[in-house]
Amino acid sequence: MNEITLDVKIAKTQIDRNIYGHFAEHLGRCIYEGIWVGEESSIPNVRGIRTDVVEALRKIKVPVLRWPGGCFADEYHWMDGIGPRAQRPTMINTHWGGVIENNHFGTHEFMDLCAQLECEPYICGNVGSGTVQEMSQWVEYITFDGKSPMTDLRKANGREEPWKLTYFGVGNENWGCGGRMTPEYYADLYRRYGLYARNYGNNKLFRIACGASNDDYHWTEVMMEKAGHDQLRGGPYMDGLAIHYYTSVKRLPDGSREGSATVFDEAGWMEIVSKGLFMDELVRKHSTIMDKYDPAKKVALIVDEWGTWFAVEPGTHPRFLYQQNTMRDAIVAATTLDIFNKHCDRVRMANIAQTINVLQAMILTDGARMLLTPSYHVFEMYAAHQGATMAPLDIQSEAYTFGEVSIPALSASASVDGAGTLNLTLSNANPHKDITVQVNVRGMNGSKAQGRVLQGNAMNAHNTFDNPNAVAPKPHTGVKLAGEGLEIVVPKMSVVAVAVQ
Ligand code: AHR
Numbered sequence: 001m002n003e004i005t006l007d008v009k010i011a012k013t014q015i016d017r018n019i020y021g022h023f024a025e026h027l028g029r030c031i032y033e034g035i036w037v038g039e040e041s042s043i044p045n046v047r048g049i050r051t052d053v054v055e056a057l058r059k060i061k062v063p064v065l066r067w068p069g070g071c072f073a074d075e076y077h078w079m080d081g082i083g084p085r086a087q088r089p090t091m092i093n094t095h096w097g098g099v100i101e102n103n104h105f106g107t108h109e110f111m112d113l114c115a116q117l118e119c120e121p122y123i124c125g126n127v128g129s130g131t132v133q134e135m136s137q138w139v140e141y142i143t144f145d146g147k148s149p150m151t152d153l154r155k156a157n158g159r160e161e162p163w164k165l166t167y168f169g170v171g172n173e174n175w176g177c178g179g180r181m182t183p184e185y186y187a188d189l190y191r192r193y194g195l196y197a198r199n200y201g202n203n204k205l206f207r208i209a210c211g212a213s214n215d216d217y218h219w220t221e222v223m224m225e226k227a228g229h230d231q232l233r234g235g236p237y238m239d240g241l242a243i244h245y246y247t248s249v250k251r252l253p254d255g256s257r258e259g260s261a262t263v264f265d266e267a268g269w270m271e272i273v274s275k276g277l278f279m280d281e282l283v284r285k286h287s288t289i290m291d292k293y294d295p296a297k298k299v300a301l302i303v304d305e306w307g308t309w310f311a312v313e314p315g316t317h318p319r320f321l322y323q324q325n326t327m328r329d330a331i332v333a334a335t336t337l338d339i340f341n342k343h344c345d346r347v348r349m350a351n352i353a354q355t356i357n358v359l360q361a362m363i364l365t366d367g368a369r370m371l372l373t374p375s376y377h378v379f380e381m382y383a384a385h386q387g388a389t390m391a392p393l394d395i396q397s398e399a400y401t402f403g404e405v406s407i408p409a410l411s412a413s414a415s416v417d418g419a420g421t422l423n424l425t426l427s428n429a430n431p432h433k434d435i436t437v438q439v440n441v442r443g444m445n446g447s448k449a450q451g452r453v454l455q456g457n458a459m460n461a462h463n464t465f466d467n468p469n470a471v472a473p474k475p476h477t478g479v480k481l482a483g484e485g486l487e488i489v490v491p492k493m494s495v496v497a498v499a500v501q
Pocket of ligand 1: 025069071072172173305354359
């Protein structure tokens with residue numbers, strides 16, 4: 001019954017590394033405390049950026065980082081975040097708790113962070129409350145190599161050479177916090193703002209349009225029709241179109257969510273795990289609309305915000321979106337990455353929200369202390385798929401049923417890397433039952449297989465600052481070469497990674 005079949009010879013589509021991308025917003029303790037501690041901090045740092053966090057993120061090979069928001073992006077005025085820090089003006093972060101933003105982490109600091117992480121920057125510009133000129137000048141400040149007022153300013157601020165900037169978002173959630181626009185109105189603004197975000201010298205921008213919330217297919221239809229195909233003169237005007245989808249129990253009128261990240265029963269487990277799988281339908285349906293206008297798949301689908309969203313941890317600021325992270329989040333991470341891998345012909349970037357201390361974070365910090373979440377470990381175990389060639393899978397899985405809801409217990413991805421190693425990742429959503437799966441591998445005679453497993457002792461197993469390694473990958477003994485493939489035990493509520501050579 002539980003059987004996976006793949007043929008490495010028909011693997012042809014590359015999994016874009018950027019599917020394993022991240023997102024860091026000026027929200028709660030993501031940037032400040034999580035990343036930026038300042039040069040005077042007793043927490044070890046390089047030019048103000050936490051060393052422990054950079055080292056941990058480098059291990060999961062962060063390919064791309066989106067910044068400065070989120071809803072913050074459409075309130076952010078980049079010129080406030082350059083120049084001597086002591087002289088930078090402050091602002092109120094109205095969307096995220098009305099706290100004072102001192103602008104100490106700005107363009108130079110973000111580009112330094114990306115350099116330290118060796119990842120690509122993805123900057124989101126301000127359409128909601130910013131001008132065309134402001135956005136245009138930001139791109140000029142960052143990327144122009146010649147002499148201009150903006151490059152003079154950049155040099156005066158200590159940066160002689162332009163930076164390379166590829167990924168540029170023209171607004172965020174402009175249907176909501178980014179301006180409450182209709183898709184027709186935003187599409188026109190996108191065309192206008194996108195035009196003045198220029199390519200300078202060899203720097204070619206990859207322009208990303210704000211996309212739909214969840215299943216708002218009308219938004220995608222309008223954006224593709226007005227800006228996403230090559231019958232437009234000089235079109236398509238975009239390189240990527242975004243969508244956002246959060247997995248949550250229930251959204252409340254103030255935007256917050258119901259349901260604890262750690263206190264839940266099996267109904268809560270099933271609700272979140274099954275809602276996570278809705279990403280597959282979203283990707284398929286948005287892609288179908290894109291296919292109509294762009295059959296050559298020139299325009300990428302960019303899932304630049306995704307992840308679980310729960311009620312904040314008790315006692316924390318309601319607008320700081322600080323939540324714990326359990327094996328339930330790990331299963332959502334694994335199954336969602338499987339969906340992106342499967343659809344890698346159209347999905348070419350995704351950014352889990354958010355890197356540190358916010359929503360489905362990779363890392364939580366408490367002063368100088370830091371812990372890695374189960375979701376972090378999934379990203380580390382899945383990193384082998386980055387840039388590899390996806391091997392399509394036929395998955396026959398038994399069902400996992402709770403109450404009225406039934407889902408396949410197994411989810412998986414497979415890819416072949418440049419060295420010819422077949423990497424398989426599998427997860428088992430059933431919290432009660434281990435599953436043994438026969439994996440039939442065609443087109444390859446593996447002689448060695450090694451596995452690791454991420455498993456907790458409960459659905460809500462998680463890491464704490466006192467016990468930071470309660471959930472961490474371990475060598476997996478339940479992997480053996482068998483027949484024309486492998487036999488793999490996928491323990492209950494676990495994620496397994498296997499490398500076959
Ligand atoms: O990630 C938190 C918020 O969720 C982002 O700022 C916004 O774009 C989305 O609604």
